[in-house]
Each structure stands twice: as C-alpha cells, then as structure tokens.
Amino acid sequence: MKFKMSIKKLCIFFAIAIFIYVLEQNYAKILDYKVNVLDKEYKKLADENNSLKIKRESILSIETMDRISKEKNLKKPYDASVINLDR
Amino acid sequence: MPKKQREKISRLALIYLFFFAIFFILIARLVYVQIICYPKISKRVNRMVLKEEEVRGQRGAILDVSGRPLAVSERNYSVFLDPSQIKDFAGIKKTLAVYGINIKENNPKNFKSSAYVPIAANLSEQAVEQIREQKFAGLGFESHYTRRHPQGFILMPTLGLLGSAEHGLSGIEFSFDKYLLGKLTKVDQTRDGAGRTISREIINPENVSGKDVRLTIDVNIQFIVEQELKSAFARNGAKHAVCIVQDPYTGRILAMASLPDFSPNTKITDISMLRNYAVSGVFEPGSTFKIVAIAAALNEGIISADDYFAVDGGRLKIDGYEISDDPVHKMSKYENLSTIMAYSSNVGLVRIGQKLGKKMFYRYIRKFGFYSLSAIDLPGEERGTLPDARDWGALTFANISFGQAMYATAIQITNAYSAIANGGILMKPVIIESIDGKQYKRFAARQVRRVITEQTAREVRKLLRGVVDFGTGKSAKVSGYSVAGKTGTGQKYDASIKQYSKQKYTSSFAGMIPAENPKVVIFVMFDEPRGDYYAASIAAPVFKRIAERTARYLNIAKDD
Numbered sequence: 001m002k003f004k005m006s007i008k009k010l011c012i013f014f015a016i017a018i019f020i021y022v023l024e025q026n027y028a029k030i031l032d033y034k035v036n037v038l039d040k041e042y043k044k045l046a047d048e049n050n051s052l053k054i055k056r057e058s059i060l061s062i063e064t065m066d067r068i069s070k071e072k073n074l075k076k077p078y079d080a081s082v083i084n085l086d087r
Numbered sequence: 088m089p090k091k092q093r094e095k096i097s098r099l100a101l102i103y104l105f106f107f108a109i110f111f112i113l114i115a116r117l118v119y120v121q122i123i124c125y126p127k128i129s130k131r132v133n134r135m136v137l138k139e140e141e142v143r144g145q146r147g148a149i150l151d152v153s154g155r156p157l158a159v160s161e162r163n164y165s166v167f168l169d170p171s172q173i174k175d176f177a178g179i180k181k182t183l184a185v186y187g188i189n190i191k192e193n194n195p196k197n198f199k200s201s202a203y204v205p206i207a208a209n210l211s212e213q214a215v216e217q218i219r220e221q222k223f224a225g226l227g228f229e230s231h232y233t234r235r236h237p238q239g240f241i242l243m244p245t246l247g248l249l250g251s252a253e254h255g256l257s258g259i260e261f262s263f264d265k266y267l268l269g270k271l272t273k274v275d276q277t278r279d280g281a282g283r284t285i286s287r288e289i290i291n292p293e294n295v296s297g298k299d300v301r302l303t304i305d306v307n308i309q310f311i312v313e314q315e316l317k318s319a320f321a322r323n324g325a326k327h328a329v330c331i332v333q334d335p336y337t338g339r340i341l342a343m344a345s346l347p348d349f350s351p352n353t354k355i356t357d358i359s360m361l362r363n364y365a366v367s368g369v370f371e372p373g374s375t376f377k378i379v380a381i382a383a384a385l386n387e388g389i390i391s392a393d394d395y396f397a398v399d400g401g402r403l404k405i406d407g408y409e410i411s412d413d414p415v416h417k418m419s420k421y422e423n424l425s426t427i428m429a430y431s432s433n434v435g436l437v438r439i440g441q442k443l444g445k446k447m448f449y450r451y452i453r454k455f456g457f458y459s460l461s462a463i464d465l466p467g468e469e470r471g472t473l474p475d476a477r478d479w480g481a482l483t484f485a486n487i488s489f490g491q492a493m494y495a496t497a498i499q500i501t502n503a504y505s506a507i508a509n510g511g512i513l514m515k516p517v518i519i520e521s522i523d524g525k526q527y528k529r530f531a532a533r534q535v536r537r538v539i540t541e542q543t544a545r546e547v548r549k550l551l552r553g554v555v556d557f558g559t560g561k562s563a564k565v566s567g568y569s570v571a572g573k574t575g576t577g578q579k580y581d582a583s584i585k586q587y588s589k590q591k592y593t594s595s596f597a598g599m600i601p602a603e604n605p606k607v608v609i610f611v612m613f614d615e616p617r618g619d620y621y622a623a624s625i626a627a628p629v630f631k632r633i634a635e636r637t638a639r640y641l642n643i644a645k646d647d
Contacts (some may be wrong), residue, residue: 005137032277035289036287038288039287042217043292044212044254046292047161047162047212047485048212048213049159050159050162051161051162051211053156054156054159054161054235054237054402057155057159057237057238058238058362060308061236061237061238062239062306062310063238063239063241063310065315066310075301079639084642
C-alpha cells in the first residue's frame with residue numbers, strides 16, 4: 001500500500017515536472033520570436049537614424065549653403081563686421 | 088474454474104494483448120524514429136530550419152578634419168521578382184509605380200524561366216516597409232549598402248570609388264580598404280515552417296563595422312579650391328588642372344583638387360579617368376623649379392643675395408641651341424639675383440647652375456624631394472624623371488636649371504615650397520589625421536630631412552616676395568597680405584615632332600601666404616590651357632583668389 005502511494009506521488013511529480021519543462025520551452029521560443037522582432041526593429045531604427053544623419057549633412061553641406069547664398073543674393077560681410085568667437 | 092469464467096478471462100487477455108501489441112508497435116516506432124533514425128532526420132530538419140548567413144558589417148566613413156562625413160554608407164534595398172510565385176502582377180506593378188519603379192512587361196511569363204529578376208535598386212527602408220505591408224507573393228527585397236557623399240562630389244579623385252563587391256577601386260577607398268571594410272561574420276539563425284526567424288545570433292553592429300578614416304582635408308578649403316579651379320578650368324579649356332594647399336610646418340594637406348574629376352554616376356570607360364593628377368600627373372615644372380638652384384647656391388655660400396650675374400641681355404647659346412629670356416623684361420648685360428628671380432631669367436639660372444656644378448645641383452634636387460616618392464598615403468604616386476648627373480650634357484644641365492628636361496609631380500613641388508616656407512625642413516605630406524579616433528605613427532607628421540638653413544630659407548622667401556611685389560607674379564598679390572611665390576610657364580615636349588612645342592604649355596604658380604611665417608603653401612597648375620598660357624594670366628590669379636578666401640577662412644592676420 002505504502003509502495004503504491006509512493007509510486008503515485010512519483011508519477012504526479014514527474015507529470016508536473018514534464019509539464020513545467022514543456023511550458024518553459026514553449027515560452028522560451030515565444031521570447032526568442034520577441035527578441036528577434038525587437039532586434040529587427042532596433043536595426044531598422046539604427047538604419048533610419050543613419051539615413052537621417054546623412055540627409056542632415058547633405059542639407060548643411062557647404063555646396064548647399066553656397067547655392068542658397070547665391071539664390072538669395074547674399075553678400076560677403078565686410079571684414080570689420082566679422083567677429084570670431086573662440087569655441 | 089467454470090467454463091464461462093475461463094472464456095471471460097481469455098477474452099480479456101486477448102483485449103489486453105491487442106492493446107499491448109499496439110502500444111508495443113507505437114513504442115517500437117517511437118524508438119525507431121527518435122533514436123535509430125535520429126541522425127538522418129535531424130540532418131534533414133537542420134537543413135530546413137537552421138540557416139547560416141554571411142553578414143558584412145557597415146563600411147567605415149571617410150571624414151574631413153572636423154569630422155564631417157565625406158563618404159558614408161547607407162543601407163538600401165534592391166527589389167526583385169520571382170515570376171513563378173507571382174499571384175497579383177497588376178497589383179505589384181501599380182504599387183511599385185508609386186515609388187517610381189515602372190515595369191514594362193504586362194505578364195510575368197515574359198520574364199522567361201528566371202526565378203530572380205532584379206527590377207530596381209536603392210530603395211529606402213521606409214518604401215520597402217510600405218511595400219512589404221501589401222504582402223505580395225513573388226516580390227522580394229535584398230539589402231545592401233550604398234556609398235553616399237553628403238558634402239557633394241567633392242574631393243572625388245582623392246576619395247576614390249567603390250566597386251560592386253564593396254571594395255575600393257581607387258583613392259582612399261582603395262588604399263585604406265582594409266580599415267574601412269566591415270567584418271564578415273557568420274550568423275546562425277533558426278526559422279519556423281513559415282520562414283519566420285525564431286532565433287538569430289545577436290551581433291553588436293559596432294563590433295563588425297569598418298573603421299572611420301579621418302583626413303587632414305578641411306572641406307571648406309577644399310570647396311574654395313574646387314570652386315575657383317573649376318571656374319578657371321572651364322574658362323581656359325585646359326587638359327588637366329591641379330591645386331594643393333598644405334600646412335608647411337606639419338605637412339598636412341588641407342585641400343587637394345585634380346581636374347577633370349568624376350562622380351559615382353560617371354561612366355568610367357578608362358581607368359585613367361580615376362587618376363589623381365596631384366600625385367600621379369608628371370610634368371616639366373618650369374620656372375617654379377628655379378628655387379632649387381638658387382636655394383642650393385645660397386646654402387652652399389657659392390652666391391649671395393647681392394651678387395650680379397652675366398645674363399647677356401637675356402640670350403645664351405649652349406651647344407648650338409639658344410636659351411633666351413622673355414624679351415618683355417628687357418634684361419641688361421648683368422642682373423642681380425633679385426631681378427633674375429623676379430623676372431624669371433632662364434639665362435640667370437643657367438649661370439647660377441654652372442657655379443653650383445652638376446654634382447651639387449643633383450644632390451640638392453634629390454634633397455628637395457624630387458625624383459623620389461613623397462610617401463603620401465595615396466595610391467598611384469609617381470616619382471617623375473631626372474637623368475643621372477653623369478649623363479647631363481651642357482644643354483641638359485642648362486635646361487634642368489630652369490625646370491625643363493625633367494619631370495616632377497604637383498606634390499613634390501608643393502613639398503619643396505613648404506620646405507622654403509617652414510625654414511628649410513622637408514616634411515612628409517600627411518593626409519590621414521586618424522583612424523577610428525586613433526593616431527597611427529606611420530600616418531603622422533614626420534620631418535624627412537633638413538634641406539637648407541633657416542637663413543637661406545628666409546633669403547629665398549625674400550626673393551619670392553619680390554616676384555609678387557614687382558616681378559612676373561604681380562597678379563598673385565593678395566590685398567592686405569605679403570605673398571611670396573613663383574610663376575612657371577613651361578613649354579611641353581612634343582614627342583611627335585621630337586622638340587618642345589610652341590603651342591603646348593603648363594602654366595603654374597607656387598606660393599605662400601604670408602611671406603614671413605607662412606601659414607599655407609598653395610600650388611596651382613594648368614596643363615595645356617588654350618589661348619593664353621602665361622602663368623601670370625592663368626595660374627597666378629587663381630592662386631590669388633584661393634589664397635584670399637583661405638586666409639580669410641583661417642583668420643590669418645593681415646601683415647601688409
């Protein structure tokens with residue numbers, strides 16, 4: 001009788017253990033998917049950030065500044081009007 | 088046991104046996120599949136599920152001295168079709184047309200039996216996301232990096248181009264390819280039945296990206312140089328044009344332009360189109376070379392600044408050939424060193440060379456860095472040519488005195504003038520500031536040798552100042568600054584007629600500003616300008632405009 005009770009408890013224990021193991025494995029797979037989705041999102045944002053930096057540099061390039069100054073008919077300042085700030 | 092009970096037991100036993108047999112078969116099958124066939128099945132599953140991808144890290148950027156990007160990589164996508172998988176071709180055509188991609192074919196069968204039909208390149212991430220949302224079957228995207236030039240197509244011959252395999256073909260892209268190239272990494276990933284990634288090795292992009300190369304070039308000075316050079320180049324229709332701006336004390340190159348140049352969109356039909364004439368173009372330097380004989384003779388104490396030389400009215404015959412000065416300057420029988428330099432007397436230089444002697448003159452030419460590689464960190468540098476002193480006849484010796492019968496490069500001439508500017512030390516020209524923020528000894532500024540004394544350098548600068556103040560270089564004068572420099576109008580040797588051409592010339596000006604304690608050395612050269620070819624009309628005015636704008640940008644104090 002005692003022996004039968006121990007076998008029963010052991011079986012229940014194994015059943016619970018296997019259940020937890022299977023659950024954990026599935027959850028790990030779900031987390032894997034999520035991590036990879038986030039990694040893709042991070043890479044997408046990093047690429048976008050890089051593209052925006054390039055666009056900003058292009059807009060602020062000296063070639064663009066020179067073209068705009070010519071279009072707006074800007075004139076060179078007199079030497080006395082230029083103040084140099086020490087950074 | 089009663090018969091009924093025996094029958095009941097045997098029926099039960101049969102049922103138990105039946106279930107046991109099924110159970111046994113299932114277990115046996117399980118053992119067979121899970122254990123015996125495991126290696127074979129596992130291999131097949133791994134082939135479907137596991138994927139190893141080769142990923143190249145982003146190429147490093149090329150920056151100017153202030154960190155502004157001159158060449159940088161941006162991720163873009165190319166679009167391709169798999170005609171066998173397409174279900175809604177009309178939908179695909181309509182969607183892609185919105186992004187400027189027009190497909191001429193009306194039926195996917197027109198693409199023949201290919202499973203990969205590229206249709207567009209350089210699509211942005213945003214556009215790809217929007218198209219992906221439509222979930223078209225048979226439409227795929229490949230990501231790759233494209234090289235961008237945010238400052239415009241400036242400094243292209245120095246920067247160079249990338250080939251299709253993301254390796255540099257010319258310029259800095261080529262010579263620093265091993266630093267710029269991103270690392271190639273193998274990434275393991277697991278996919279599910281629908282092709283979605285379950286897990287993928289996470290790589291830190293910083294660990295695999297290429298290194299950034301920072302140059303000594305200042306993009307503002309480069310822009311000034313290119314704007315002025317291109318404007319003059321268009322006006323005078325020259326074959327080539329070059330300009331170098333250098334810091335004489337450190338050898339750092341602040342700007343370097345070579346025309347004609349190119350852009351990544353230029354169709355390169357000949358590899359020579361990629362040449363950087365500032366380091367690989369050789370030409371007879373002409374009168375800009377006269378500083379060598381004069382500096383050498385002064386340094387050796389063979390002549391002094393107050394000496395007079397027999398120039399015989401600007402005419403001299405050597406070995407039956409006449410060497411003459413420009414008759415405009417009306418040389419008398421004897422002229423002093425200052426006049427000889429100011430009015431670029433060829434006869435005067437021949438006399439000085441004769442006093443120096445072949446051996447000594449040759450030694451100083453090599454000391455000044457001619458007929459040697461300057462070791463600038465750019466590909467394709469040429470040495471030029473210089474006959475051995477033992478082979479100099481009287482005429483060759485005379486010609487070399489005023490910069491003919493030998494070939495030099497723009498970087499060699501700039502370096503020689505920097506040696507005069509900084510008090511007599513030949514510096515290695517430097518174009519690399521740092522790599523990924525780290526300064527490397529082999530790319531750093533370095534004194535090559537002392538060529539002349541400080542006193543001699545000062546005397547030569549004084550003579551060069553005379554060229555600009557009252558000599559042939561008056562058009563190089565910059566208001567408010569003292570300028571020292573030398574014009575050079577050199578006849579080109581025409582191999583087809585085996586003599587010097589009366590139509591082909593190089594027109595150059597090498598100078599420094601200010602004349603005392605110079606901050607920059609600038610060399611300008613035009614090869615075969617059409618029409619007027621005199622340096623005073625072609626090269627000197629371009630020097631003046633570049634020097635004026637550069638001096639203002641660098642806040643160089645006025646001294647005149």
